[in-house]
Amino acid sequence: MKKRLAGMGLAAVLALSAALVGCSSQSSTTTPAPKQQEAASGTAPASGGNSGEKVLTIASGNDIVSFDIHDHNNTSTEAVHVNMFNYLVKKDRNQKVQPDLATSWEIVNDKTWRFKLREGVTFHNGDPFTADDVKFTLERVAKDQKLLEYGNYKQIQEVKVVDPHTIEIVTNESEPVLLNRLSRLGSGMLPSKYIKEKGWDEFLKNPVGTGPYKFEKWERDDRLIMVKNDQYFGDKPKWDKLVFRAIPEDATRVAELLTGGVDIAVNIPPSDLERIDSNEGTHTATGPTQRVMQLTLRMTPGTVTENPKVREAIDLAIDEKAIVDSILAGGGTPTRTRVTPGNFGAEPSLYNTSLYDPERAKQLLAEAGYPNGIDINFSATSGRYLKDKETAELIQAMLAEVGIRAKLDLMEWSKFNETYKAKKFGEMFMISYANSMFDGSLAFDRLTTERAKGESDYSNPEVDKLLKEAEKNMNLEERAKQYQQVQKIVAEERPHIYMYQMNANYGVSDKINFEPRLDEMLFADEITLK
Structure with a gap:
């Protein structure tokens, strides 16, 4: 296709594009039977099959970039990370800031914000979450110019530890959007003790957060598996297991949805929306993004x-x-x-x-x-x-x-x-x-x-x-x-x-409730079984 397009007139290309929207060549893709597809995916979605395990399987067009939350600026990676890491504050569906690992905050002066931290929180490896972890996390990204997220956190001069559950964030200048910074990519809290003892390379292989789901396995360019965190400080996780699959080909991703191999498929081509809606057991969900x-x-x-x-x-x-x-x-x-x-x-x-x-x-x-x-x-x-x-x-x-x-x-x-x-x-x-x-x-x-x-x-x-x-x-x-x-x-x-x-276009199993978010995040506990 690429070589042909380069030599085609623009009118012909536009006509071809319109035809592709109306009648997708992907529609003729041969798809395996549901049971075969389930076996191929390695994890039965939604109900979990005979085991009774509640498994949520989501397919994206790409894999996550890394578990280094500071060295990428990739929304689809953050959409997965939000299930493993917590921020100090978080945004709800209406983009209003809510408490998360910080329970309250106040402006001390033009360059200083004070945060009270949630007590009794532990990382997935059992280490307690304290002010030292906040200092380690935010000062790393604020001081290392090689990190991709440095530009969004260089505004932070230092993080002062007042006591184990109180910190002050001191900025270089007055900071009108500090809460916005702390509720997004780059602000997920890292386990300072674990990383200092085991090293950064070990963390990247076996990442640890405070979120409702914890790391089990990552097969690069194939799938990432998380399991529920029974020690989570918030509401009990709704799923036993999360599976995030990387399926670059649109046709394959749609086929997996139609045959029951996944519960949600991201980035659905417009040409396949009607096909998914008319298929028994699936529907589509579309929403605006900031992309x-x-x-x-x-x-x-x-x-x-x-x-x-x-x-x-x-x-x-x-x-x-x-x-x-x-x-x-x-x-x-x-x-x-x-x-x-x-x-x-x-x-x-x-x-x-x-x-x-x-x-x-x-x-x-x-x-x-x-x-x-x-x-x-x-x-x-x-x-x-x-x-x-x-x-x-x-x-x-x-x-x-x-x-x-x-x-x-x-x-x-x-x-x-x-x-x-x-x-x-x-x-x-x-x-x-x-x-x-x-x-x-x-x-x-x-x-x-x-x-x-x-x-x-x-x-x-x-x-x-x-x-x-x-x-x-x-x-x-x-x-x-x-x-x-x-x-x-x-x-x-x-x-x-x-x-x-x-x-953003999503394909969704009729077994689950799912509503797209404006920020494109995939919070598993906002997705429920019907």
Whole structure:
């Protein structure tokens, strides 16, 4: 398909995409019988078969990245981790902050917050949870610049231990969104004693948290198994076992759901929604997300994408509405910003809009000195996001229409993530980010001069200044305007080209109750048997 698309006219590609939405080629996939499928999965879902064991099996398009909660920024990994680790505070379905490992908190002064910790909590290995664990966890991510989550926690200067169940978090500046930071990826509490005694490598092989489910086994790129934690401090876990399966192929993931091999399948192609709803024993669930699909462009000196007219040409060559309509069956919204409605600091003028203009894109290339077009390297995931492979192929065809010859490298998530962390992509890569803080600050964490180095190599002193000021600004009206100004600058300079906000599609067994969350988390104890 990839080679054919590169040489097809855009109209033909769009027609093919629309046909794929209406009639999926995956529908003809041969599927094993339910009992055979159950045996293949290794764990009977939902009821647990004859054993009486209550097992919840969830299939995603990719495996988790790691058990290092500080060295990834992957929502689908966090969606699994939330069952094993607890935060100091957590967000409910309405994104309101609630107590978790901290029972109460207060602002002592502009740079100090005091938290009372829950008593009687133990890690899965029996170690008690204390203030020392909070200090160890947050200071690690706040001080190690090599960690991917460092940029979201460098605001913390230190964690003071007042007593075994009281801590004070001291920030470098006033911190308007500290609670948001503490309720998301990177803030799961780690067992300091266990890690200091056994070492980090041992923890990564046998991770320990305080959550309702504890680690049993991880077969990379296949499945992760957790079992209930009978010593959990909260409500009794609802399931005996959780199985998270990595199934990159859409057709296989859907087949597993239809034949009873899994209870929930994530990232269901739009073309399979009707099929799942009409199948006896399954239904679909769809909900909005905070996830935006984007292109990251290199502005490194000497690259063709360093030229602002080339970046603008790439932007104008892409018809985001056509992607949403033809690939996602309308399950998304074109956007020129990552700060979508519902996030603090959103700029409405950049949402639900597109600049698609292929003729102008051709002119821009000529003005940039490339009348015969350009060649670029384009990397994208295959199986990580909903219809990511098809989206990348359609973008490749759209770019070809204006003279941008994109060499497309489709990667499984594990390979893509390795390249991402090493910052070894060529001129352009496609990735989708969510916003777990629901705040403008997280949307631009990779666009400061410091964080962009080696990735986009974007550097704008005005953007750096605005983001630094907004980060500590307790005047919410001023702070919102600062983020709105950043969005306008980024939309003009295009180190990132934002394309569309995504909806999430799930396939669900009729045996269970499941409602999608806006943050895409998969809290097992919010999922119940009927």
